[in-house]
Amino acid sequence: MFSKNIQNLKTSPVRELIPYSKKAKEAGIDIIHLNIGQPDLETPKEFFEAVENFGQETIAYSDSSGRKELIDSVKGYYKNLGMNYDSEEILITAGGSEALLFTLMTLFDAGEEVLIPEPYYANYNSFFAMLGIKVVGIPTQFEDNFKLPKKEVIESLVTEKTKAIMFSNPGNPTGSVYSKDELLMLNEISKEKNLFLISDEVYREFIYDGKDTVSCGTFSDNLERIILIDSISKRFSTCGARVGTILNKNKEFMAYILKLCQSRLSISTLDMVGAEALYRCKDRAYYEVVNAKYMERRDFLYEGLKNIEGVVLNKPEGAFYCIVQLPVEDATEFSKWLLGEFSYDNSTVMLTPAKGFYQREELGVNKVRISYALDLDRLEKAVKIIELGLKKYNSK
Ligand SMILES: Cc1ncc(COP(=O)(O)O)c(C=O)c1O
Structure with missing residues (x-):
């Protein structure tokens, strides 16, 4: 049934x-x-102030791709991190969760495979199961804080059905953070084997001991295969305001994602109003x-x-x-x-x-x-x- x-x-x-x-x-x-x-x-008070000052009598649908003002402020946030994404390369989603779902829907047919370092964020499993995606775990070791294995080990897991490598960095549930070398190695595999890299960076600012998260979006090549998943949930302590982002430079991929965005019309207008205020006023x-x-x-x-x-x-x-x-x-x-x-x-x-x-x-x-x-x-x-x-x- x-x-x-x-x-x-x-x-x-x-x-x-x-x-x-x-x-x-x-x-x-x-x-x-x-x-x-x-x-x-x-949640920073600027979120609530922006919503209170919304000033329109009707809460209308917003653009399916996200409010222009929000996309502009997200663009500014990424620019400050050394990443240049144009407005058409940014789509706003209902949380990182929808960003992930739409990305997987766009890339995978049932029976195709995703490579993912395990342990991984358990909710990914719901998306994989819903879409019939086969998960192939990349082995990591608790003993060395879940570092990625050697390139050959990961390459040996690639089959003709593999579409993408996916990971969260910094990691949920591990709390580990990949080094630039580890990420560059994944980038090499992505290029050599023609795989997308889905980099879930919703915890980007949560990195300790004076370090910065290396974003795959800062790489000098392969950006059409690198898909960044982002969200305001953790960054601004706004889990209930459902605002996420997909960033990518592949026009065809983004056109498909936009179609999915259009099919659900719009995300919450007021959540976007609050989010754009936060991206505008919060800095380092x-x-x-x-x-x-x-x-x-x-x-x-x-x-x-x-x-x-x-x-x-x-x-x-x-x-x-x-x-x-x-x-x-x-x-x-x-x-x-x-x-x-x-x-x-x-x-x-x-x-x-x-x-x-x-x-x-x-x-x-x-x-x-x-x-x-x-x-x-x-x-x-x-x-x-x-x-x-x-x-x-x-x-x-
Ligand atoms: C690794 C990771 N990605 C994505 C999400 C999705 O968050 P949201 O849909 O609230 O943006 C979470 C939430 O806990 C997460 O831990």
Whole structure:
């Protein structure tokens, strides 16, 4: 009765835990959500001011490609990063999610293959399943912070059905950031094998220790195969304002994406009004303040977790996630136990079992993903709960 594609949809890695978290909440337990990738910082007031000053009596559809004023401000933002994209090379979408969906719809027929370093952002799976795209995982190692393997290894995975290499950088769920050399290597493969490079850079400003994210959009060649995916969700703490971007210099590709944009008429006009104000008024100083906050959280979490016996993790370099190996056989069972049977000071934590981020699930069985988009007090309590929880769980 229902499509095979929809029946093949993988569920979110945290879904298994939801009944347990519901029960804990009903029992009055405060749950610290280490599973949520949503910044807790305030959305800058300029967003709301721009919406309040909208001044039109009707909220009309906007151009399918996005409001001109927003495209201009996105152009300016990219120019400041050393990337020159013309207006026709920028399309506005309903979040990065729609940018990804439209990109995949445009590039892939069912049965074709995408190469993707695993572990990867689990929602990609929904798009792959919906479109019948076959995922071929590029192996990376937890032990070396998920660096890309050698060029030959990646090349050996390419078949005549491979259409694109796709990745998020900085990485969700890994918190790792690719070096310029790694990205240039992918660019070489893209050119030699005629593959698109889909570079999801929604966490671009979330990179620590004084570094800058290298964007594939800064490369001097191959820009017609490089597709940048972007979003305001994390950058400006505006996850509920659904504004994303696709940037690419291949006219034919962009014409197809525009057709898809036209078929859904428009995205939210008011969200675009707020977004254009933010792109116009926020500069490096804003990103630095946000970045410093996240780096403090990263340092706190990393120090706290690495001192717990048996816990292993890499120091996250970017985004606000890390994969953490726990001294338990099955991290999903432990996560359920934390929600269902453990509390400290009437609180517990919700983790995301990491196996759902892997193609080869066995690699994630004793690991969880932790998100540190939370203030320091909450993180401090969360670390304590994990420490005490592990002690109790392993003494059972
Ligand atoms: C790697 C990555 N890409 C894309 C998205 C999509 O974000 P949005 O649709 O809110 O722009 C997310 C959201 O968490 C993400 O983590």
